[in-house]
Amino acid sequence: MEYPFSVVAVDVGGTKIACAVVRYENVDAAPIILSKRSIPTDAQQGGEVVLARILDLVDDVRAEALSHGETIVGVGVATAGRVDVDTGNIAFANEIMPGWSGQPLGDALRERFECPSAVLGDVQSHALGEARWGAARxxxxxxxxxxxxxxxxxxxxxxxxxxxxxxxxxxxxxxxxxxxxxxxxxxxxxxxxxxxxxxxxxxxxxxxxxxxxxxxxxxxxxxxxxxxxxxxxxxxxxxxxxxxxxxxxxxxxxxxxxxxxxxxxxxxxxxxxxxxxxxxxxxxxxASLGDNAPLIGAAENLLDTLKN
Amino acid sequence: MEYPFSVVAVDVGGTKIACAVVRYENVDAAPIILSKRSIPTDAQQGGEVVLARILDLVDDVRAEALSHGETIVGVGVATAGRVDVDTGNIAFANEIMPGWSGQPLGDALRERFECPSAVLGDVQSHALGEARWGAARxxxxxxxxxxxxxxxxxxxxxxxxxxxxxxxxxxxxxxxxxxxxxxxxxxxxxxxxxxxxxxxxxxxxxxxxxxxxxxxxxxxxxxxxxxxxxxxxxxxxxxxxxxxxxxxxxxxxxxxxxxxxxxxxxxxxxxxxxxxxxxxxxxxxxASLGDNAPLIGAAENLLDTLKN
Structure with a gap:
């Protein structure tokens, strides 16, 4: 891929959903977090509503980035719950996000957006972010x-x-x-x-x-x-x-x-x-990246899938 | 690399040293073990003697393989003791192999043979062999x-x-x-x-x-x-x-x-x-590869280092 390029990254937690453009300027530079937005998860409204809110948020952030001339190579998601490795769907989530278990997150991303997407657990995303650009760089x-x-x-x-x-x-x-x-x-x-x-x-x-x-x-x-x-x-x-x-x-x-x-x-x-x-x-x-670690990890995971 | 090619693989244990040509015929075929030879380690003679015996054995097996027209891409070693990851030298070995601790195995291989070489612990080699071509294929x-x-x-x-x-x-x-x-x-x-x-x-x-x-x-x-x-x-x-x-x-x-x-x-x-x-x-x-697992793992480890 040619620099600069960007990934739309999302971090889905029990209380809020954060979304940002993670921009890679060159091979050595730490990615930059742009256009970060957060909305309440409103988890009690159930998994289907949460999924719809995620997709709309990604759509907004992505459309805005494209309108600014960003090259978006894909969507990377970090999420609470356990993610099915093959599909990116939610295999299990606990009572903090009622109805999140079973939501076809990976399927929905592939259906809604024509670009590549990848879903990873939030703690795994956090770890990957810290390993690539944070305390364990x-x-x-x-x-x-x-x-x-x-x-x-x-x-x-x-x-x-x-x-x-x-x-x-x-x-x-x-x-x-x-x-x-x-x-x-x-x-x-x-x-x-x-x-x-x-x-x-x-x-x-x-x-x-x-x-x-x-x-x-x-x-x-x-x-x-x-x-x-x-x-x-x-x-x-x-x-x-x-x-x-x-x-x-x-x-x-x-x-x-x-x-x-x-x-x-x-x-x-x-x-x-x-x-x-x-x-x-x-x-x-x-850890050194704070709240940005899962976003950066989600972006890195997307990039890893593109390399395979 | 073009098929067929071969690796000279060695398995250094406390009682014997095994050496063989591990031949790769094509991308799907399990490697074949050829010209396998074993000699006693004679560990009590000390680490320097053991190292010299290993090098001579590799030299013999390699020369014979080359004389038969084999394409030898490198030497892969599995050894008892803990291997320094950077150098391939022996960082530590217990009393089963007196004086093996500290032996410059990686350095000696690089000095003696002009081809690539790689050294890995014997149990790690065994595991890698089983993961690539054995019970965990x-x-x-x-x-x-x-x-x-x-x-x-x-x-x-x-x-x-x-x-x-x-x-x-x-x-x-x-x-x-x-x-x-x-x-x-x-x-x-x-x-x-x-x-x-x-x-x-x-x-x-x-x-x-x-x-x-x-x-x-x-x-x-x-x-x-x-x-x-x-x-x-x-x-x-x-x-x-x-x-x-x-x-x-x-x-x-x-x-x-x-x-x-x-x-x-x-x-x-x-x-x-x-x-x-x-x-x-x-x-x-x-496990399914028996005594050949460390030899195959040592060969696979050599191939992994060539890919990096």
Whole structure:
């Protein structure tokens, strides 16, 4: 493809849909985000309505870009839910987006737009964006762990996102919690939802993750223990990944990574306890692209499909 | 490259060095193993002597092939020990090959032969061979677990072997044993050496893994428990891998996989306990290329480097 060219990228989340033109000026330059627009997802209106809103938004952004003379090579979508690898349709979505499960997103994109399109999970898109132009720029092997309300992740091998047969690759939330083995999956201890549930189970008080982090810093025992356990569990999981992948770099992102030094120290020390030799030198860094990571990852995924 | 062409492939193990011409007739045909020769490694003579023996063997096999009109495109090596990804030299080897650690294998190949060469770990070579032409033929995402005396493994993503930054990728033996968490690594329970050590710890009798398997089938309690634990621990690890990778297929190989139905049932049922939904449908198959897998994998790795 000849530079400059652009991809229309979309990031479909439970609360908002973001769409932008991702412009590539030359082979070395980080892509530029242009004409970014966000609309509420209005997920409660159901999957069909959400799908129609996505298509209209893409149409608007694409038409505007074309009118400005942009060369649009395709549409790249990052979306909540699990994406069918072959079709780009939504294989499964949870209750955050009722009726999103089963929506023929990939089919609809191919039908509506004559240009190439590609759909990837949002956390996988985030990981790919960070691996290409963010905190893990240029990494051939990288792992991304994203503990927010839930716990997702992404795996980069040979510089490309690993999707797996059914699109589940990187789903670290459902792996086994090895901190207190047998007691739930990793999400149930290391994600924000898990932190809140475990804190409630320990002291009978509902609190937000942010408040629990705050109380931990102030020295409250139960809060501190809960935050430490969340960090330790993630660090042990990262150690397991590192022993298997030997990555160049690990990227952490998501609200839980803002929990402060108690969380981070617990995560890093658990990682180092279980990681021998040079593997313990793994750089563990924060994501750097913010909200733009899934858009950039969605654009990169579209470009990857064009190369095949 | 124009068909037919050949690669001189070498498999360096602790007891023998095998070398063969791996011949590619056309794009669809499985490669043919020609002129296979084996010599004892004589590892106790030290790394320098082993390196010289490898180079001479390659030279002989290559010269003979050239004299028969073969088109040799390069030399591919599979070797015991951990291989430096950048140089092809031996970063580390254990006591099975004294002095093999640090040997400049990659440098020596480049110096001695004017043709391209590539060096890969033996278990990674085995995995790549099985993924290209064996039990996992055509898989884009695959995991290989090889419980023999030790426990190695290999990961295939995007159809290519994952090596990692330092060449450790696939080293499942050093991952955490989640069967009885905190009690050693996976190798210490799931490999042949672990089976023998745990059996001895439980009843004070030294037995070979094969004999312990036999006693398990006869109904001896301690033997049965030891074999079941080895299977369960590997099955739990496979579940963890599957949750992370969502592979097309898993390949098992190595002496422990011959331990019989007690081992296999324990492995499969532990895997299924921890693996939700469609992921539990993962095909778990035996390796199919036997001793030729590392030779074919070494040849494929050489061809991969030529494509980059």
């Amino acid at each position: 240029g990494a051939q092997t990288a792992v991304v762990m994203a503990p927010g309300t839930g716990l997702g992740g992404g795996i980069i091998c040979h510089g490309k996102i690993v999707r797996g047969k059914h699109g589940f690759a990187g789903e670290i939330g459902s792996t086994m919690n090895t901190l207190d083995a047998g007691d739930g999956n990793l999400e149930s201890v290391a994600a924000g939802s898990g932190i809140e549930a475990r804190y409630y189970a320990a002291c009978g008080v509902h609190q937000t993750g942010a408040e629990i982090s705050h109380r931990a810093q102030l020295g409250e025992d139960i809060a501190r223990q809960t935050i430490e356990n969340a960090g330790r569990a993630l660090g042990l999981a990262l150690a397991g990944w590192t022993n298997i992948f030997d990555p160049d770099i690990a990227v952490v992102s998501g609200s839980v990574t803002k929990a402060g030094p108690i969380w981070r120290d617990a995560m890093v020390s658990a990682f180092k306890e279980r990681t021998p030799g040079v593997l313990a030198d793994l750089p563990i860094v924060d | 055509g898989a884009q995402t695959a995991v290989v677990m090889a419980p023999g005396t030790g426990l190695g493994g290999g990961i295939i993503c995007h159809g290519k072997i994952v090596r990692g930054k330092h060449g450790f990728a696939g080293e499942i033996g050093s991952t955490m044993n989640t069967l009885d968490a905190g009690d050693g690594n996976l190798e210490s329970v799931a490999a042949g050496s672990g089976i023998e050590a745990r059996y001895y710890a439980a009843c004070g009798v030294h037995q070979t893994g094969a004999e312990i398997s036999h006693r398990a089938q006869l109904g001896e309690d301690i033997a049965r428990q030891t074999i079941e634990n080895a299977g369960r621990a590997l099955g739990l690890a496979l579940a963890g891998w599957t949750n992370i990778f969502d592979p097309d297929i898993a390949v098992v190989s190595g002496s422990v996989t011959k331990a019989g139905p007690i081992w296999r049932d324990a492995m499969v049922s532990a895997f299924k306990e921890r693996t939700p939904g469609v992921l539990a449908d993962l095909p778990i198959v035996d």
